[in-house]
Amino acid sequence: MTGPIDRVLRTGLHHRMPRPAAVVRVVAGILFVVFGVPKFTDHARWVADFGTYGLPESSLLVYGTGLVEVLGGLALVAGIGVRVVAAVLALVMAGAVIGGGIVGGNPASLTLAPLLLVAALFVLWSAGSATGPERRRGRR
Template sequence: MSNASIASEKAGLGAGGPALVLLGRVLLSVIFILAGYAKLTAIGGTAGWFASLGLPMPTATTVVVGLVELLGGLAILVGFQARIAALVLAVFTLAATAIAHLDFADQIQVMFLQKNLAIAGGLFVLAAFGAGALSVDGRR
């Protein structure tokens, strides 16, 4: 029995636990898959925004960030090396928040800050408990 299965049983989730973990992974992964794809298909625009933030080598940064988001999101979606992917994306999300979403005078940026903190929290939970039975990791 996997740690995720034991955790589900202890939490009283029973047979529905693996499905809830899968649903959580799907919901967490969507934002990263879409954001990564968007960056990789609009490199010039994203690089321009990154340059305005003062990030170094904005084009290369765009490609790296896009790949981290896309590949990390896909890893979480299918549950492949999900603990590692979740940790990478959690740290990435906190770093992105510190770089781009700390303008407390802008309510939109405050909302992005709160959203990102919640996403990072979900990713840390995923890193702690794993991808669950309905995953590539759970099949190994």
């Protein structure tokens, strides 16, 4: 019988380091949720920020980004659709680094966004083993 922490961290993501890969996946998921929620609660500020980057329809884009971050973060924590979710979140973070940090000139976008980009890419890479959660479910 396994405890709740073992169930959350149960993973065959990468045969050389399954626990660290699971920890990165769960922590990244939590961070995506924590930083996605303010796009709904402090919406006006985020719309203004996105507008300074020259993005069209900033309000819809903020809602969409927040939705992807929150749902994607929850999926990472739960271990559901890890590869697809990590790829989508990596694209969102690449957009944040390029649009907000490099083109937009916002140095704050060059702090957490690159870290989450690397975390999403690591999760994407580590989710490729044949014993990952999705593959185990598919074999049953």
